Each structure stands twice: as structure tokens, then as C-alpha cells.
Amino acid sequence: MLGIFERLAAHFGPLHWWPSDSPFEVAVGAILTQNTNWKNVEKAIANLKQAVALCPSGIKALAREELEELIRPSGFFRQKAERLQLFVDYLFTNHQGSLERLLAGPLDDVRQKLLALKGIGPETADSILLYGGHQPSFVVDAYTRRLLSRLEILHGKESYEQIRALFMDQLPHEPEMFNEFHALIVEECKTFCRKKPLCPSCPLVDMCPFATQSG
Ligand code: SF4
Known part of the structure; x- marks a missing residue:
């Protein structure tokens, strides 16, 4: 794994990913990016910013239909509006409306809490942990699976957790490196x-x- 990282880093140079103004913006982006491309997410996030609603209290204050309208460009907007509101409700019920408070807990504990929420699967949870919480939780996606399969590190049937464990077991737990x-x-x-x-x-x-x- 380290050899692959070094080879890619030497070729592409530093990339510094997921620009955002806050951990909450990362979490919203991670939920909205499910089943769509990032350009559509950017439009939805711009709408939320314009409506001054890109914070837990902002989302909470919106009626469901208003939120749906703002995030419509990201697709599956009804489902995603429900997920965002459930996420925010959870933050207010358990963490005084603060994502930072949730993310400050131990990695495995926070991950389990995120995974227990409706519509938050492992890729979304790990994105929130890594990019929003600066926690060393490796994010696996379809690209990871494709690359590792072609390199014959994977053989086709590995689960998300098995692939994540390959990275977690072989690399130093440094958020900057995982990022x-x-x-x-x-x-x-x-x-x-x-x-x-x-x-x-x-x-x-x-x-x-x-x-x-x-070849
Ligand atoms: S399949 Fe081709 S493009 Fe993909 S990692 Fe191997 S050499 Fe690179």
C-alpha cells in the first residue's frame, strides 16, 4: 500500500482534497454526493449557503419542502432532505446541535454512531470522519475497488470493511495521509x-x- 501511495504521490503531487468552510459542510456534502457527481452537490451547497442554511440550526429551521427545493440539484432530493433532517435532529438530541462535539469522540465510537443513522453508510461515515473530523478513517469508494482489483490486491468479493482494513492495517493512522x-x-x-x-x-x-x- 505504501509503495502505491508513494508512486501516485510522486506522479500527481499534493492534491489537498475536499475544500470546505466547516465540518458540517463536509457532512452535508458527503450525504448529498450519494448517487450523483460533485458538480451537482456544489450547486446544492451553493443554494444552502445563499439561504444561510448551511449549519445545523439553518437546516433545522427549514420546512422539509424548502430543504428539498434547495438541494434539488443533487438528485434524490426528497430522500436526501429526510436524511439531512434526521442527521441534524440527531445532533440536537445528542450533541447540542454540534457536529464538532460528535466528531471529538473516539473514532470507533463515533463511526458506530454515524453508521446507526438512516442513510449513512460506511463511505459517507468515513468521509465525515476523515474530511470533517480529521480522524484517521480510510474512505473506500468504487475507484478504490477498481484500482485494487486491477492490481490484484482484491479478488472481487471483499466487503467495504475488508478493503478499509487493508489500508487501516498497513498504513500509519495519519489523517493527512489517508486524505x-x-x-x-x-x-x-x-x-x-x-x-x-x-x-x-x-x-x-x-x-x-x-x-x-x-498488454
Ligand atoms: S490497469 Fe492500467 S491504468 Fe489501471 S493501474 Fe494497472 S496499469 Fe494503471
């Missing part, structure tokens, strides 16, 4: 390891069984 590694995997998969891969130019070509087999 950067995930960003590098996404960049690698958008640039080279696409659905139709561009193996000859890929920085991992000499360590990749897929390239050898298909």
Missing part, C-alpha cells in the same frame, strides 16, 4: 485507470498484473 491517498486513488482512476484504462502512461504500470495481461 491524500484517497484523493490520489480518485485522480489515478480519472486519469489513467478509467473503465477503459490507459496503461502505457500509468505510473503503476510496472507493478500491475492487469496491464501485463492486457
Whole structure:
């Protein structure tokens, strides 16, 4: 894992991901990005900012229909509005309306609390923990699965938790590194390891069984 990280870091340089003004904005983005692309999320977040509603009390003050309208560009807006309001209700009931208070707890404890909430799966929970809470929780996504499968580190049936454990077990638990590694995997998969891969130019070509087999 470390070798892959170093190779990608040398090729792409520092990426510094997930720009946001607050941990809450990260959490909202992590919920809204489910089943859509980031451009659509940006439009929804811009709407929330314009309505001065990108904070727990702002979301809480909105009627469901108002929230749905503001986040409509992110798709599945009814489902996502419900998830956001349940998330905010949870914060007010248990953490005085503060995401920072929730995220200040021990990693495994906070992760379990997030996973218990409706509509928050492991990728969303880990994104909130890593990018919002600065906690060392590796984020696994479809790009991670594709890249590791082609490198034959995965064999196809591994669960989210098994893939996450590969990173958690083999790397130092440093949020900056987990942040950067995930960003590098996404960049690698958008640039080279696409659905139709561009193996000859890929920085991992000499360590990749897929390239050898298909080349
Ligand atoms: S060599 Fe090809 S298949 Fe292997 S990681 Fe690079 S782009 Fe993907």
C-alpha cells in the first residue's frame, strides 16, 4: 500500500482534497454526493449557503419542502432532505446541535454512531470522519475497488470493511495521509485507470498484473 501511495504521490503531487468552510459542510456534502457527481452537490451547497442554511440550526429551521427545493440539484432530493433532517435532529438530541462535539469522540465510537443513522453508510461515515473530523478513517469508494482489483490486491468479493482494513492495517493512522491517498486513488482512476484504462502512461504500470495481461 505504501509503495502505491508513494508512486501516485510522486506522479500527481499534493492534491489537498475536499475544500470546505466547516465540518458540517463536509457532512452535508458527503450525504448529498450519494448517487450523483460533485458538480451537482456544489450547486446544492451553493443554494444552502445563499439561504444561510448551511449549519445545523439553518437546516433545522427549514420546512422539509424548502430543504428539498434547495438541494434539488443533487438528485434524490426528497430522500436526501429526510436524511439531512434526521442527521441534524440527531445532533440536537445528542450533541447540542454540534457536529464538532460528535466528531471529538473516539473514532470507533463515533463511526458506530454515524453508521446507526438512516442513510449513512460506511463511505459517507468515513468521509465525515476523515474530511470533517480529521480522524484517521480510510474512505473506500468504487475507484478504490477498481484500482485494487486491477492490481490484484482484491479478488472481487471483499466487503467495504475488508478493503478499509487493508489500508487501516498497513498504513500509519495519519489523517493527512489517508486524505491524500484517497484523493490520489480518485485522480489515478480519472486519469489513467478509467473503465477503459490507459496503461502505457500509468505510473503503476510496472507493478500491475492487469496491464501485463492486457498488454
Ligand atoms: S496499469 Fe492500467 S490497469 Fe494497472 S493501474 Fe494503471 S491504468 Fe489501471
